Amino acid sequence: MxxxxxxxxxxYGFVRRVLVVAALALGPLVLAACGSGPPPRLFLLDEQxxxxxxxxxxxxxITWLGISQVTVPGxxxxxxxxxxxDDGAVAQLGGYRWAEEPEEAITRFLAERLRQHAQAIVLVExxxxxxxxxxxxxxxxDRLLRDTNGGATLAGQIQLLSADxxxxxxxxxxxxxxxxxxxxxxxxxxxxxxxVDAIARLAVQALLNLRANA
Numbered sequence: 001m002x003x004x005x006x007x008x009x010x011x012y013g014f015v016r017r018v019l020v021v022a023a024l025a026l027g028p029l030v031l032a033a034c035g036s037g038p039p040p041r042l043f044l045l046d047e048q049x050x051x052x053x054x055x056x057x058x059x060x061x062i063t064w065l066g067i068s069q070v071t072v073p074g075x076x077x078x079x080x081x082x083x084x085x086d087d088g089a090v091a092q093l094g095g096y097r098w099a100e101e102p103e104e105a106i107t108r109f110l111a112e113r114l115r116q117h118a119q120a121i122v123l124v125e126x127x128x129x130x131x132x133x134x135x136x137x138x139x140x141x142d143r144l145l146r147d148t149n150g151g152a153t154l155a156g157q158i159q160l161l162s163a164d165x166x167x168x169x170x171x172x173x174x175x176x177x178x179x180x181x182x183x184x185x186x187x188x189x190x191x192x193x194x195x196v197d198a199i200a201r202l203a204v205q206a207l208l209n210l211r212a213n214a
Contacts, residue, residue, distance in 0.1 A: 040094055040095055040096065040097045041095065041096050041097070041186070042097055042098070042099035043096060043097070043098065043099055043186060043189040044099050044100075044105065044189070045105055045106070045109040045189060045192060045193045045196065046189070046190065046193055047109070047112065047113070047116075047193065047197075049190050049193060049194070050193065050194065050197050053116040053117055055119065056119075058208055058212075060119070061208065061211050061212075062118045062119075062120045062134060062204070062207055062208065062211070063120050063121065063134065064120060064121050064131070064132065064133045064134050065114060065118060065120050065121070065122045065123075065133050065134065065135060065136075065137060065207075066122075066123055066124075066125060066127055066131070066133035066135070066136045066137070066163065067107065067110065067111050067114065067122060067123070067124050067125065067136070067137045067138075067139075068107075068124075068125045068136065068137070068138045069103055069104070069107045069124065069125070070103055070106050070107050070110060070138075070139045070140070070141065071103065071139075071140045071141065072102055072103055072106070072141045072144050073141065073142065073143065073144060075090055075092075076102055076141065076144040076145070077101070077102055077103060078092055078102075079097040079098045079101070079102070080092040080093055080094050080097055081093040081096055081097070081098075081146050081185055081188055082144070082145050082146065083145065083146040083147075083148065083185075084145040084146065084147060084148070084153070085148065086148060090145065093146070093185055095185065096185040096186055096188070096189075102144075106141075106192070106196060107124060108124070109193065109196050110137075110139060110196050110199065110200055111123075111124050113196060113197045113199075113200035113201075114137065114200045114203065114204065116200075117200050117201050117204040118204045118207070132163055133163045134163070134207075135160050135161065135162065135163065135169060135207055135210075136160070136161040136162065136163055136164075136165055137158065137159075137160060137161075137203050138158075138159040138161060139156065139157070139158050139159075139199060139203075140156045140157050140159070141154065141155070141156040142155050142156045142157070143155040143156070144192075146185065146188040146191075147177070147180070148183070149179065149180050149183060150180025150181070150182050150183040150184060150185070150187035150188065150191070151177065151178045151179045151180035151187070151188075151191045152177075152178045152180070152188055152191035152192050152195055153176070153177050153178075154174065154175075154176045154178070154192070154195040154196075154199070155173075155174065155175040155176070156173070156174060157171055157172070157173055157174070158171070158172040158173075158174060158199060158202060158203050158206065159171050159172075160172070160203065160206060160207060160210065169210055170206055170210060172202055172203070172206050174198070174199055174202055176195045176198055176199075178191035178192075178194050178195050179191075
């Protein structure tokens with residue numbers, strides 16, 4: 001009987017080790033299968049939804065601009081959409097995401113809209129050493145949230161500085177609530193496109209006012 005017990009114990013220990021190794025090997029596959037689903041949809045800001053920019057004669061006074069990368073709150077730097085719920089909580093939606101870092105996407109889109117509205121050369125920092133912009137544009141977002149109606153809330157400050165960044169020429173606050181055309185999360189990106197375009201128009205108009213009063 002004692003011999004049988006020893007042999008049975010060896011067999012049981014061997015089988016247990018085999019099961020542990022198998023579980024460790026299959027664990028990632030099981031977890032992946034449990035968490036599998038359709039990949040998130042990725043979106044870029046799209047200027048095609050915006051109305052064509054009308055040329056304006058006074059824009060010719062602006063020829064060279066520099067822009068720093070925009071800054072957003074920590075919750076908005078995540079590729080997932082930050083949504084303000086009805087109870088005031090902020091939730092991250094994973095099914096729809098930015099195709100790139102939100103700061104980079106917004107900076108690139110803002111620079112393009114500044115080019116369109118100012119009819120000027122606009123470079124994103126760092127720019128070449130011999131590049132001397134007439135002014136430097138910095139945009140800081142205090143709020144960047146999707147609303148439950150599919151739209152977006154954008155609030156913050158536009159700072160217009162001298163080319164070297166040492167002198168503040170003007171600070172322009174903005175607080176926009178863009179209504180969505182649907183509650184689909186994808187509508188958020190259209191709303192942000194509209195909002196960033198409005199920020200570009202505000203910045204250009206402020207620059208034109210500064211130059212007219214100089």
